[in-house]
Amino acid sequence: MNKRGLFFASISIIMVVLLVIGYDIFRDKQANETGIGDVGKASFSIIKTNIESEKLNYYIESSVNVAKSLGLRNVKENIGVYDFSSCEINEGYVVLIEGCDYLGPDLAFEKSFNATFDSMLKKYDPSFSSDDFELQFNGGVLSVTGTKKLNLGIRSKSDGKDLDKSLNHDGILESVRKYSQLYGVSEDLIKAVILQESSGRVDAFSGSSYGVMQINKGAHPQWFDDEGCNAGVDVDCNINAGVEILSGYIDTSQTVYEARIRNVCSNPFTQSKFLGYKGEKAGLRLYNGPGCGCETCDDDYVEKVLARLDGGVLQNVGTLVLDINVENIVDYDFNILPNLVLVGGDIRACVKADVDIDSCINDQFNPEYSFNVVEEGNLLKFDVQETKFDDESNTVGDVIKFALEIENSEEIVA
Structure with missing residues (x-):
């Protein structure tokens, strides 16, 4: 190689080395500023949160569609263009007499839709509400808009690297070692649970839960013996209780575990996540509780404990804003409802003239509707x-129900 070639080769090598060093310095600076041990995990967290946002968006879109159908059916069945709370109700039939307020189709449908939509949102997350969204219903177009913020859970590098660091006091490590051997539970797992539950504080108290492993007095009263082992004041007893409870949960059969989850966690996505846990993960889930979406529930408890084992804890370091914009066509003419009441009034007048009910119904024949009218006392x-x-020629149309008084001509008909 000639001198010029050697010179350029040397320069190229030096530039590559400088670039590598520069990148390492930049990466370390970014990690130190954000507290993230592995910057790549931030990207993974963002991807994961985006997937969750897509799930939520799909759930909201599906909920709007279902709430539309159920809300429309409810309006029909309760002749809901009237405010039936101000009407008389007889065995499920709204009796349209003077005093029934006419709401109009838009307001009636909005009220019915909102109630159904709200209940469906709370199944996903009890903190969600239809009030979080703006609802508009004009010209047969239903529009639901709003925003939801999702936390970005990214693992920090500063906490939990050394499981012993925060636990080397009050004999915690000695008790952990002793009960790990007694119950066959990993020492590191016990330490991670302690750090997650109390950060190693022996005086930790929350509600009715005590100590480093947060033993709940209501759920486990046998561990609060004033004259013996008292998990509320004795660190060794507290760890004994926590490890025994955790061991029992880990040994719970998968069938029993899944039944407990299904019984108390109704959110479909969180339930699916919980049902995927087995062994130690299932045990950790039960240790925190099988419920989801409640004030005392931590839906990410398992991941947080395992993150401590892996050298970090999950922290919310940002949010992803999900814009909700759903439009749905409500293909129904609500004017049909008061028109059917008018037809009912004509049938009532016919019956009052002592004409057979079937003949009165036939006089009002409409190929789009079939009338079934029963006379009970003073009501039709x-x-x-x-x-x-x-496709199999089965009748699937909705049923519209209402009642009129035979001897009263004071019905409110829009």
Whole structure:
């Protein structure tokens, strides 16, 4: 190689080395500023949170669609263009008499939709509410808009690197070692639980839970013996109780574990996540509690404990803003409802003239609806079914129900 070639080769090597050193300095600076042990984990967290946001967006879109269908059916079944809370109710039939307020189709549907939508949102997360979104219903177009903020949980590098560092006091490490051997639970797992539950504080107290492993007095009263082992004041007893409880949860059969989760966690996505836990993960989930989305529940408890084992704890260091913008067509003419009440009034007038009910119904024949009218005392009860059929010719139309008084001409008809 000639001198010029050697010179350029040397320069190239030096530049590569400087670039590598520069990148390492930049990466370390970014990690130190953000507290993130592995900057790459931030990208993974963002991707994971984006996936969760897509799930939430899909759930909201599906909830809008279902709430629309159920809300529309409820309006029909309760002749809901009237405020039936101000009407008389007889065995499930709204009796349209003077005093029933006419709401109008838009307001009636909005009220019914909101109630259903709200209940569905709370199944996903009890903190969610239909009040979090703006609802507009104009010209048959239902629009739901709003924003939800999702936390970005990124593992820090500063906490939990040395499990012993925060626990080398009050005989904690000695008790951990002793009960790890007695119950067959990993020392590091016990330490991680202690750090997650109390940060190693022997005087930790929350509600009715005590000590380094936060033993709940209501759930485990046998560990609060004033004359013997008292987990509320004795660190060794507290760790004994916590490790025995955790060991029992780890040994719980998968069938029993899954039944407990399904019984108290109704959020479909969180439930699916919990049902994926087995062994130690399932035990940790039960240690925190099988519920989800509640004030005392930590849906990420398992991940936080395991993060401590892996050299860090999860921290929320940012948010992802999810914009919700859902539009849905409500293909129904709400004017049909008061028109059916008018038809009911004509049938009532016919019955008052001592004409047979079936003849009165036939006089008001409409191919789109079938009327079933029953006379009970002073009431005519109407079940009006839409003549819609499925592929097997079964009637699938909704039933519109209301009642009119035979001897009273004071009905409120819009």
